[in-house]
Amino acid sequence: MATQHPNALTxxxxxxxxxLPAFGVIHIAIPHTSRFTVVGNHLAQHAELSLVAIGIGVHIQSLPTGSLVGIKALTARFAEGEMRIAAALRELExxxxxxxAHVRLANGRMATRTVFCNQPGALERAGRVVVAPKVPPAVPKVPPAVREEAPAVPEEPPAPPPAPEPDPVPESHPPVRVPPRTAPKPPRRPLPQPRELTPELRQTASAILADLRNHAEALVLSEADVEELVPGVAAWLEREVRPDAIRHALTADLPKPPKYPAKIVRHRLTVLLPPPLPGAEELAPAVRRPLVIPLQNCDGCDRAFRSREPGHCRGCRSDLTAAAA
Incomplete structure (x- = not known):
C-alpha cells in the first residue's frame, strides 16, 4: 500500500x-518533462461538447500518428459503449x-482518412487541410557493370536512359466542410396549468415548493420562482397527486450539483405530469349484454314472432311456400 505524505501537500x-481561494479547485502545477500533450482550453473547456467528447478528443490528441481511433478501437479501450463513443465522435466532427475524408489509393481502392486537428478555428481561417508530404522510397544505387574491351567490334553508342516517370499528381479533394451545428431547439413546453387556481391549491402548492429545501438542500427557490411554479404544482394537486408523491418526483435523483434548481423543478413538473385519475365507470369491467331479437306481428295471421325484420311467421311462410309449389 502506498504511503501518503500529507506534509508534502501542506x-x-x-x-x-x-x-488561497475560499472555495473551488486549487492547482498545484508541476512542469512535465516527458510523456505529456499540450491541449488547448478551447477543447478542454468547450461549452457545447459533452464530457465524453472532450475526453475522447484529448485521448486522440495524445496518440501517435497511425493509431486506430475508430469506434471499435475506442470501445475496446474504454468502458463506454459504442453508441456513446459514436455520438462523441460525431460531436467532435x-x-x-x-x-x-474518402481518398483513392494508388491501387484504385477507396480508403477513409481520419484527421484530428488540435485547432479547428485556425484551420478554417487558413482555408486548407495540412497534410504531411509523402517521402519517396530510397532507390538503392547499383554499381555500373564493368565493360569488357572488344577492339575488333566497334562499340555501339549507349542507348539513352529512359525518361523518369513523373510523380503521380495527388487527386485534389474538396476541403472537408464542417457540418452545421445542431438545429434550433424546439420551443419549451408550457408549465401545466390547473383548471381553477383556488386559494387552497395556491397555498398548498406554495408550501410544497418552499419545503423542497428541507428534503434536497440544493433546491433553494426564490420567492419569484415559487410564485412562477405554483400553477404547475397546483395542476398536480388537481389531479389528486399526494404532496409526498410530488415532493419525491421533484427531489429524487437530482444532478450533483444542480446548477439551476428552478429550471429542474419546472422541467419535472412539465415532463412528469401524470394523467388524471380515471372514473369509476371507466374502471368498471365491460358487461356483455345478451342479444335480444324484437317481436314482430305476422302480416298474415297477426301472431307475434321474433325477427329482426317484419314479415310472416314460420307457419305462414310454410303455407305460402306450399301454395306457390
Whole structure:
C-alpha cells in the first residue's frame, strides 16, 4: 500500500503565491518533462461538447500518428459503449476537431482518412487541410557493370536512359466542410396549468415548493420562482397527486450539483405530469349484454314472432311456400 505524505501537500500549498481561494479547485502545477500533450482550453473547456467528447478528443490528441481511433478501437479501450463513443465522435466532427475524408489509393481502392486537428478555428481561417508530404522510397544505387574491351567490334553508342516517370499528381479533394451545428431547439413546453387556481391549491402548492429545501438542500427557490411554479404544482394537486408523491418526483435523483434548481423543478413538473385519475365507470369491467331479437306481428295471421325484420311467421311462410309449389 502506498504511503501518503500529507506534509508534502501542506508545504506545496504554503508555497503558492497569494492567498488561497475560499472555495473551488486549487492547482498545484508541476512542469512535465516527458510523456505529456499540450491541449488547448478551447477543447478542454468547450461549452457545447459533452464530457465524453472532450475526453475522447484529448485521448486522440495524445496518440501517435497511425493509431486506430475508430469506434471499435475506442470501445475496446474504454468502458463506454459504442453508441456513446459514436455520438462523441460525431460531436467532435461537428465542431471541426475530427475530419473523415474518402481518398483513392494508388491501387484504385477507396480508403477513409481520419484527421484530428488540435485547432479547428485556425484551420478554417487558413482555408486548407495540412497534410504531411509523402517521402519517396530510397532507390538503392547499383554499381555500373564493368565493360569488357572488344577492339575488333566497334562499340555501339549507349542507348539513352529512359525518361523518369513523373510523380503521380495527388487527386485534389474538396476541403472537408464542417457540418452545421445542431438545429434550433424546439420551443419549451408550457408549465401545466390547473383548471381553477383556488386559494387552497395556491397555498398548498406554495408550501410544497418552499419545503423542497428541507428534503434536497440544493433546491433553494426564490420567492419569484415559487410564485412562477405554483400553477404547475397546483395542476398536480388537481389531479389528486399526494404532496409526498410530488415532493419525491421533484427531489429524487437530482444532478450533483444542480446548477439551476428552478429550471429542474419546472422541467419535472412539465415532463412528469401524470394523467388524471380515471372514473369509476371507466374502471368498471365491460358487461356483455345478451342479444335480444324484437317481436314482430305476422302480416298474415297477426301472431307475434321474433325477427329482426317484419314479415310472416314460420307457419305462414310454410303455407305460402306450399301454395306457390
Amino acid at each position: 508545504r506545496a500549498l504554503a508555497e503558492l503565491p497569494g492567498p 461537428a465542431h471541426g476537431y475530427l475530419r473523415r
